[in-house]
Amino acid sequence: MTATPAPAAGTDRPLLAVEEVWKRYGDHHVLRGVSLDVAPGEVLCLLGPSGSGKSTLLRCVNRLERIQRGSIRVDGELVGYREQDGRLVERDEADIARHRALTGMVFQHFNLFPHMTVLENLTEAPRRVAGMPAAEAAALAGELLGRVGLADRAHAYPRQLSGGQQQRVAIARALAMRPRLMLFDEPTSALDPELVGDVLRVMRDLAAEGMTMLVVTHEMSFARDVADRLVFMDGGRVLEAGPPARMMADPEHPRTREFLARFR
């Protein structure tokens, strides 16, 4: 043991705190008391078989879905509700929109706006949500496109780009709102294998710059090399969490072992 305490690490409050979250569609329980924390600057990879509730959890963090029980906090602020005299009051649309703007989200199918050029995709929200002047938004977009290696495609329409390029634009679009937290939902699952590398490289760079990331992925090499922690979900519950090396080498839960065996 060293005499000097680790710098701030222990006192840091998590940037994302999910506590005992329950979510159901009708009678179908999709999340059954999920809890997890993501510390500032941490990269957390969410693993689990299809249908285990990974996408649903990400969508709840962004209030694209409501939850029935539990709480989700981003930077200490409750998602979807306000605490008032010890009671929970539903937040209004403007409040929820403000929260979403600070949480970037990248989808499996990119969801770029097809009627807008790449540049317009990147400047729409900064200009009309954050009220940034047009010139500043364009400069920011140019800088972000440079970072994802697409500076020369600013005036292309999404359909003129490959899937890998579209996904990199989608990442840049999310970054343009300067989010504190980035959510990725299987960002490379819809891509041809030879295009996956470019997208993962952008995500690695982002992690290296200290972005807080919650990533649903089946890319085991990314999970092993980039993630600070892995979380394994099955049937709407978190079964196991831990450092990648330990979890991949020696999974505790039989379901985790079974799942990881498929990627060997």
Added chain:
Amino acid sequence: MAPHTRSGPAAAELPAATGAGGGRELPAEPPRWHAILAVRPSGLPLTVVVLVLAAMGAHLLVTAPSIQWHVVAHYFTSSEVLDGLVRTIELTVLAMAIGVGLGAVLAVMRMARNPVLSGSAGLYIWFFRGAPLLVQILFWFNLASFIPRLSLGVPFGPSFTSWDTNHLVTPFVAAVLGLGLNEAAYMSEIVRAGILSVDAGQGEAAAALGMKRGHVMRRIVLPQAMRVIVPPTGNQMIGMLKSSSLVSVTSMPELLYSVQLVYSRTFQTIPLLVVATLWYLLMTTVLSWGQYYVERHFGRGSARELPPTPLRRTLDRIGAALARLERATARAGLDKHTGEAA
């Protein structure tokens, strides 16, 4: 249509006898007149029948004494007819404006989760789409005998001012209301189909960026829905141009009633109906051209390249036919001097 389409007059033809690639040479296009017109030999009999019928029709139009083309020419630009034409255009534009505007509002209401909103929109559509347009026009025209005075005030309470209904709802206003409110019922379904055609992921991606619902609808969903909305709206507009002639039953002097007024005086029924028909055709032609450019505008980003304009396409077709003619004559020449041709 054409079995051998070319992209344009400039499209270079492959030299007929290169053989450089070593591949087997394909048979050359037969240098016959049907190839020049781009008609397949099997389509020849029908083509001939159609051409003969068209010639007969044209002959009838030009020579039929009842048409009296000089009368047509005389009234085509007479002030009575032009006044009627202007009124028809005003009716169409105003009624379509109501139809599109109110239709969009009804479409959004119909999709709302609030049952009062969606229910009342459904009721509106049910009524205005179900009752005959002619009845609706007559109803608005006779509104005064149903509600003699219109007043502005607190619902079920005191009124501040009131007007004579006939003063406020003139025959022109009645016509615009009749046509527009009916149109809104149809347009709302067209707009709804357009909104539903946009992938749900678009709204989610926009919401995830912090856009509010109104912003998402205006900037993200509706512009994409326009690709689905514009073509049937063009149809509706052309339909409106013609159904606006229904208001002639209320003695509103739009295009049809204007020519009726003339021929009831001069008994030149057929020539004046031809005048009206020609104007309607001219207006629908202009509308179709306009629609093309609107579609092109909202189609941006949907294809790798924009489609050519109608004029460009027509010129390209003519150019391609000329090129085929030229090749055919050249080949006919070659056939005669097979040995010498290099």
